[in-house]
Amino acid sequence: xxxxxxxxxxxxxxxxxxxxxxxxxxxxxxxxxxxxxxxxxxxxxxxxxxxxxxxxxxxxxxxxxxxxxxxxxxxxxxxxxxxxxxxxxxxxxxxxxxxxxxxxxxxxxxxxxxxxxxxxxxxxxxxxxxxxxxxxxxxxxxxxxxxxxxxxxxxxxxxxxxxxxxxxxxxxxxxxxxxxxxxxxxxxxxxxxxxxxxxxxxxxxxxxxxxxxxxxxxxxxxxxxxxxxxxxxxxxxxxxxxxxxxxxxxxxxxxxxxxxxxxxxxxxxxxxx
Numbered sequence: 001x002x003x004x005x006x007x008x009x010x011x012x013x014x015x016x017x018x019x020x021x022x023x024x025x026x027x028x029x030x031x032x033x034x035x036x037x038x039x040x041x042x043x044x045x046x047x048x049x050x051x052x053x054x055x056x057x058x059x060x061x062x063x064x065x066x067x068x069x070x071x072x073x074x075x076x077x078x079x080x081x082x083x084x085x086x087x088x089x090x091x092x093x094x095x096x097x098x099x100x101x102x103x104x105x106x107x108x109x110x111x112x113x114x115x116x117x118x119x120x121x122x123x124x125x126x127x128x129x130x131x132x133x134x135x136x137x138x139x140x141x142x143x144x145x146x147x148x149x150x151x152x153x154x155x156x157x158x159x160x161x162x163x164x165x166x167x168x169x170x171x172x173x174x175x176x177x178x179x180x181x182x183x184x185x186x187x188x189x190x191x192x193x194x195x196x197x198x199x200x201x202x203x204x205x206x207x208x209x210x211x212x213x214x215x216x217x218x219x220x221x222x223x224x225x226x227x228x229x230x231x232x233x234x235x236x237x238x239x240x241x242x243x244x245x246x247x248x249x250x251x252x253x254x255x256x257x258x259x260x261x262x263x264x265x266x267x268x269x270x271x272x273x
Contacts, residue, residue: 044085112265134148138169141264161226173196176200
């Protein structure tokens with residue numbers, strides 16, 4: 001038994017090979033005078049020296065390195081000594097989700113084209129398939145600038161939609177979004193840099209900071225999505241496109257003096273020529 005343990009076998013495996021219970025082996029060792037911490041002085045010193053230069057290594061890796069250094073001690077003994085010396089690797093704090101830098105204060109639009117908000121909403125068609133709708137809204141005029149409907153959507157799809165919106169309306173000064181992977185992707189960051197657009201990210205757990213697009217989502221859900229059954233993506237695109245035109249041209253907003261988004265944008269342009 002001692003020979004097996006000395007060769008690096010754990011007590012559990014050595015006892016299994018020898019056909020001896022671990023309790024019987026421990027009693028035998030106690031009767032014969034088991035080693036104390038003092039007997040393992042050189043091993044403990046090696047552990048502390050090693051841990052000083054390998055702070056994030058656990059005992060398993062350290063034990064493997066100890067064996068290659070000629071230190072003969074069983075893994076279980078090594079583990080107990082490692083923990084006794086206070087060398088256990090503490091788990092790091094949970095890593096925060098990847099987020100992009102955000103503005104310290106909530107940016108407020110004071111003119112058209114200053115702040116756009118982009119966000120997703122999800123819906124199921126009558127066949128049970130889920131599709132995503134990505135919407136872009138101008139926070140000042142409340143205009144629904146662009147949308148895209150797909151079953152799956154990534155950063156490339158988002159960029160293509162933004163490119164079309166820029167062709168029609170020009171690039172915004174600020175693009176507000178949550179911390180979804182499609183929006184914090186490096187490709188979207190490069191797009192923003194190329195258009196001199198600042199990205200403003202909504203802190204996790206604070207969706208009300210994107211209240212303008214959330215209001216649009218509520219309107220779309222109440223007036224369209226919950227009131228229709230979509231046969232496929234093309235059907236959804238057609239109905240959402242018709243709803244978007246009606247929303248921009250006819251939907252009155254109390255915050256806009258009960259004007260529609262297009263009416264408000266036109267009136268603002270007339271007064272700021």
